[in-house]
Amino acid sequence: MSDTKNILIVGVGGQGTLLASKLLGKCFLEQGYDVKVSEVHGMSQRGGSVVTYVRYGKEVFSPVIDKGEADIIISFEQLEAARWLPYLKKGGLLITNTQKLNPMPVIMGTAEYPERVIDKIKEKGVRVIAVDALDLALQAGSVKATNVVLLGVAAKELGLGEKIWLDIIEKTVPPKTVELNKEAFVKGYNAIS
């Protein structure tokens, strides 16, 4: 019923999902959209499954995204992509990092990490872009920039051009990390040609 676009960012606490959502929010605000970004703070930060919602459009009311509503899911980890898949809208896009992080039940041997997660999602007819963002971040200089690599991949899909994002990064991240983050962004932006 509305023109609002929904981006869901999911991952594991500590992977830097908040910075990615902050950059997205700032960018859409500068483009003149109404924006809402819902974050998770507190307990679930400690290695738990985390989700951040970014919504933009003419007038955005709810800060959250429900099942079947996300235009794009950006997942920082394979298992989290599977967990949050029901939030994707019919015909939506899943961008996922190929990294795997074992949750505690898997470490303890009480549960199995599912195999071929990305293939199984594709078999459901979902459009998937999978990238090894960890490796690209390492190439850019630090695993900590994995979040910005994934943002770069998403930015290409959002079609606003590279420059807007690089400006936002420059204005947002700590000065010492500007070059690293810009490089990571470009690697993500050019990951899929």
Place this chain on the structure above:
Amino acid sequence: MEKVLLLGNEAVARGLYEAGVTVVSAYPGTPSTEITESACKYDEIYTEWAPNEKVAFEVAFGASMAGARAFCAMKHVGLNVAADPLYTASYIGVNGGMVCAVADDPGMHSSQNEQDSRRHAIASKVPMLEVSDSAECLDFTKKAFDLSEEFDTPVLLRLTTRISHSRSPVALSERLNFEKKPYRKDVMKNVMMPAMARGAHVKVEERLKKLTEWADTTAFDLGINKKIMFDRKIGVIAAGSCYVYAREALGENASYLKLGIVNPLPVKAIQAFASEVETLYVIEELDDIIETHCIKLGLKVIGKEKFSFLGEFNQGIVRKAVLGEEKESVSLDIPIPPRPPVLCAGCPHRGLFYALKKFKLYVSGDIGCYTLGAQAPLSMMDSCVCMGASVSGLHGFNVASGKEQAKKSVAVIGDSTFIHSGITGLIDIAYNKGISTVIVLDNSITGMTGHQNNPANGLTIKGDPTVAVDLEALARAVGIRRVRVVDPFDIEGVRKVVAEELEAEEASLIISRRPCALLKNVKHEPAMYVDRDVCTGCKACLQVGCPAIMQIKSDAGKSKAYIDPNQCVGCGVCAASCRFGAIRKGGN
């Protein structure tokens, strides 16, 4: 005017700045913490971390009495702690305006219960405003101070997790130059003894009536309450996050009475709205407060018959309940293992819990990161109630169970929580000749809420050096003669001290001291590694419950331990778990 994206909590802080507030006191509590952290960035505002919410409320109230505009913030359960001053502050009223923000946590993202703070507003008879986005966080904060001064009452500002932790656009204004009001001694107003309180209560009841009129009239003029008419087949009464969920789900297919003041509730406006729509819904998370009010007014409403008392709502829940519609979605038909939060790699709490595990103890737990030690594989907690309850609860458990049980039990409590309200329990133990063993997990920070300084770590909210509570001296001063300090990474050392203190037939305090692994000034050791030739694959190291240790299949197909060098910070606790000596310290 330029708009900026602010968290709801940051926008409340901006509202404090613009309202000319000069005094802010708080105890950290998710989801309210960032209000005070953001307020601290304005040099014009004196900001402090208080030892608990009761103190924070009283500091703000004292500042208001002195004539300043003052503020305190807390999470919902914090308001229980501050309830004592709140209820009588309601009788006294204010000099400079006073606002207390309380952040509820429907869905319990980071809380031990999901109580509805509106109950405190009703019971203490003070007005409560509720916000639905960051712009309102700023705007209502400022208006709350005007309301406070106009009606001579503290005002509660209710947020919920979603509003506190969502960013949305906010337009900024200049700071009001609020002139501190003069203080005048007024015993009848400010000293609550029975004779004065009887008179004050009369005023409180009159105030509530006037506030109801205000909610019906001025609140609409000020944009705090809003009537938004579209299609009249469905009418929705809602406040805060529930309004935005309803608006998202129903759009212009419904009309809305959006309430910005949730105590007292308007009467005439609700009656009028009810008469203008065909089917009337009340959508509210947690308790049925607006619905009960409507029923009292004799109105027919649909509320909790369609909407749960439990958890957090969203637009999907509203869509399904009102329209019976659901969005299509895809899911994988495979089991997806849960990913609960865990103690971080290198967390000092892990060492302490792992060392304790051997003793098969009753562990009286408390609120903080260490509550995560309750989960497998550490499974080191028997109870967790509220801030400070570990210490007093253990004393009660041991009084009821006798001396031998006391030798098989401990309380665990963080440094900040101990200062908050654990110390009173320790005084109870010492004074009443208890023999319990209390362990303070001193990691030099308030961890779970995201690293706030506290009275025990020697730094103010701004990071400036100050006096630090000397925990050892404090314990001795209240009458605890056995005070020990251990390093939680020294597993054998911890076990030796714990064994001695459990055996002692008098109360002891053990301080398990090591800073949080996430603190910037904490130097990490090189990652540990597993000698896969020595590892037998026995899985004993998995009992440490560290996210950096896992089992990986070797080429020969046998599962053996592996330590992820990206996550490991070299604390070495896992090495103590390996009787084959397969876990080694790494080099640079």
